[in-house]
Amino acid sequence: MPAFNISNAQIYILQNNSPNWFNKNKRSLPFRQTKDPYQIWISEIMAQQTQIDTLIPYYKRFIEKFPDLKTLAAAEESAVLKAWEGLGYYSRVRNLHKTARLIESDYDGCFPSDYQTLIKLPGIGPYTGGAIASIAFNEAVTAVDGNVLRVISRFLNSHLDIGENKTKKVITQWLETILPANSGDFNESLMELGALICSPTNPQCPDCPLRDGCQAYAQGNQEKLPIKKKKIRPKTMQMEVGILIRDKHLFFVRRDQKGLLAGMWSFPIVTQTDEPGQAISDLLNQYTQHLPQAQYLGHSRHVFTHIIWEIEVYSFYLPAYLKEETATYSIKADDQTCFIPIDETDRLTLPVAFKKLLPLLEPHL
């Protein structure tokens, strides 16, 4: 099934110039100093939907804290989640931890070295499996990410929608026909090219090692490609947050174990009802019989991939004397709720959506 026409000259360019370009131009990154599959794995999970510059400090801290598989497997999940705090897509770190324990228990602590085994592990899909297998073990497999889809779509002047699975399949199969022996460098070279030269906007074609074989460049289509269906606009939700304050302690609740920001700590938050402040007061009434008057603190917006939270923030000052009577006044002290000293909130794993509300409190303390 020849989806594209491709000349021998173009194959030559992909097989040779791109890896050569890579060896001369690749960035010095912490996870490029090693062939340890554990470290490659951590870096690849962090790299999912995340720019490299963003993850580097996280990666360094993570490797320092969890230097090997055994350490990670033995760690408390809360400690691992804390190390991921601020990176987003937190299911990645849950699966990471799950997989570490799985390798310890089912694979005798020995990191699986082949693609087919890797993609069975939680959090490792076709891209990450290909990346680990090729980079750490030099297996002859592709690693097709967003960069590669863009680079190859342009190179072939392909107008297929890269959001569709069949496009990914076609490009993967095309790459398999030219995959060289140094598969890891080859895969990384295409990704690095996409990150440094063949960028989504303003591609640096004059500096591109593939320019002379690039069909999009020849047609002047490099800015139009790749084709990608527009994403649906995120849904806006009107939310209310209540910050319960008692004797310089803040009240937090733990979120559900599934769904958005699963299992992370949070201020009490509800969707707004007709009467402003009513829904959050009703919620907090479940935690204390002595809910004081709400004080409006201000507004915040938090944009997720698929949701926008428009948040109205209220504070509620409980009198300090209630401290001795928390049980009586049914402020629960189990692991689903807690009061934390206002300057020690770092003990909790708090999503950015809530962390950025803390400055609203400062003028009122």
Add this chain to the structure above:
DNA sequence: TACACGTGGGT
């Protein structure tokens, strides 16, 4: 197939 799933950076 389509959607859920975070956050920060760039234009």
Add this chain to the structure above:
DNA sequence: TACCCAAGTGT
């Protein structure tokens, strides 16, 4: 401002 995008995976 409002969008798009980023070394994707799970359901």
